[in-house]
Amino acid sequence: MSTPVVRPPLADEVVARLRDAVTSGRWGVGEKIPSEPELVAEYKVSRGTLREAVKALAHAGLFEVLRGDGTYVRATSEISGTAQRVYREHLDEDVLQVRFALDTQAARLAAGSADTAVIAELRVLLEKRRESWVSGDYEAWSAADWEFHLLVAQASGNSLLHELYESFGDVFHGTKMVQRLEAGFDGALATGHEELLDAIEAGDGEAAVHTVIANLDYCMGWMPAK
Amino acid sequence: MSTPVVRPPLADEVVARLRDAVTSGRWGVGEKIPSEPELVAEYKVSRGTLREAVKALAHAGLFEVLRGDGTYVRATSEISGTAQRVYREHLDEDVLQVRFALDTQAARLAAGSADTAVIAELRVLLEKRRESWVSGDYEAWSAADWEFHLLVAQASGNSLLHELYESFGDVFHGTKMVQRLEAGFDGALATGHEELLDAIEAGDGEAAVHTVIANLDYCMGWMPAK
DNA sequence: TAAACATTAGACGTCTGATGTTTGTTACGG
DNA sequence: CCGTAACAAACATCAGACGTCTAATGTTTA
Structure with a gap:
């Protein structure tokens, strides 16, 4: 129909929501964020999509992912x-x-x-x-x-x-x-x-x-x- | 043993290899990089792992991923x-x-x-x-x-x-x-x-x-x- | 002939399920 | 009291499938 709704990638939206959760102080620096299954349930996305978002922010320095333990907030700014x-x-x-x-x-x-x-x-x-x-x-x-x-x-x-x-x-x-x-x-x-x-x-x-x-x-x- | 072989996440290694491919000039700015299946074959990793790496660099501004088209190099520095x-x-x-x-x-x-x-x-x-x-x-x-x-x-x-x-x-x-x-x-x-x-x-x-x-x-x- | 439309192949987006690896914790036995 | 083994939790990776979008190509029509 007349709604050529261009859907932005879900992963990008998840990135934004994760970022907001950090900048808003929901998760403080040093804290451990919820596990992947919990975030999957909260955001209603698949693990793959969620992991892409977390990985992107981890690469930017916002998170540090510790295998077998969890993911921690390391900074509030991506710079x-x-x-x-x-x-x-x-x-x-x-x-x-x-x-x-x-x-x-x-x-x-x-x-x-x-x-x-x-x-x-x-x-x-x-x-x-x-x-x-x-x-x-x-x-x-x-x-x-x-x-x-x-x-x-x-x-x-x-x-x-x-x-x-x-x-x-x-x-x-x-x-x-x-x-x-x-x-x-x-x-x-x-x-x-x-x-x-x-x-x-x-x-x-x-x-x-x-x-x-x-x-x-x-x-x-x-x-x-x- | 004296070698506590800590294996870094594969995705991180892929990130490094992709980064090198850009900084070394293998893929110039504006060019389209090989498709996901091709990179999967080259790096011997699953598509999910590869996508995590590409997403991280895309978030950093190195790549731009165009749905249905391909992934293009947009910068040579992550800053x-x-x-x-x-x-x-x-x-x-x-x-x-x-x-x-x-x-x-x-x-x-x-x-x-x-x-x-x-x-x-x-x-x-x-x-x-x-x-x-x-x-x-x-x-x-x-x-x-x-x-x-x-x-x-x-x-x-x-x-x-x-x-x-x-x-x-x-x-x-x-x-x-x-x-x-x-x-x-x-x-x-x-x-x-x-x-x-x-x-x-x-x-x-x-x-x-x-x-x-x-x-x-x-x-x-x-x-x-x- | 040229513009508009329809088709198609390729590429990214997302989901699901299963299995491997690492780490932290707990209970057991010495 | 301590070391170790078993267990559970969490992340890492893989494989397969299907949806949707884009660009290119082909076809039709004015």
Whole structure:
């Protein structure tokens, strides 16, 4: 008749529903999602169709499928899995330069939308970061450092920037760990985080950008010779 | 035994082989890949397993599966499909700001690694871009404009930056088309591409960055009021 | 002759059922 | 208390079948 109803593949719809279940928080990160037979019953599709959808999202990094155990939620955004796979295919130097690009923009935007509450939170993180360094707790230092940078990205008010920046997480942490092992790296002083925060508080975007540039120059000095 | 042979899912291996077939150029972009029965015979797996792999890569943007027709190669990198899906979930303003971050870094790096051959190529593209504008061929203008930016990203020498920048392609083109429709947008003059190229040729990274900043400021003025 | 319609072969979409493998748990025996 | 064996749950894979869609080809008709 007159209804040339083009039916989109069922599997695509299942992908969307699974994605929604994650982003809506129905299944939190780390949780195990229902088993295949349960999802088959819920979505009224065959196992094959369901598995195609789960596989697609697993490949994207949203899920991790453990044979004989179950499927777990590993991320809330699809960018992380793909991004991490891509990052590993490039030189550390290239990855760092891209992070720098995002860092610079985050600093610039954060300076433009200064928020006293966020700034106070950033100061707390910076203090924690400093204390961790002097006490030799490198694990805590790395965590606080990353939280600081991530919060700056969030303070930019640009959700895409924040999401992209977050996707660098694991890769950057790995790189940082390597850097820490290099003798002579001073995690407390030469990275200019205090200056960055001051610039953000002052609303001086240009100054904020320059502190980030200085930071990169310092970091690049500790990059392994290619 | 000392060999706890953990066998990774067959589908994952198929994913890798399909990916290699694309990146190695065995199947070029736009080409149709062999049918499912043919691939089943080649990889010695069941159709269900093969489909899981194809679906995963299709979701990642590498393939496009057309029902009743076949499966076509749509990209050589997995980042594009995922990225484009993510971009659409964010404000145009946020996307533009991220592009600006990459643009700035590309300009800075390109200025640092000036190459006479590339610069000549960039001049050609810029000339084509200018001619297209005065002749009113907006299609060609948009294409030349994008090629110019993409070549700058490539000239940065950072393959990850180039890949990420390329992933913006479709989204940016769409945005640019909208901008063009806005009355008063001057594609030939106010975007400072000539100044950018001059700065790159002079090896002046700071100047290159400033032209990009000026460009963004101009573009942001034409953003639809949120 | 050319445009509109009908047919057909190939390709993807989905379902069903069965069997293999891996993992986590539990109960048993030492 | 501990190690091991048996069991159950969950994912992995396979094989076959049928439906539906697309593109190409063939046929009819104005």
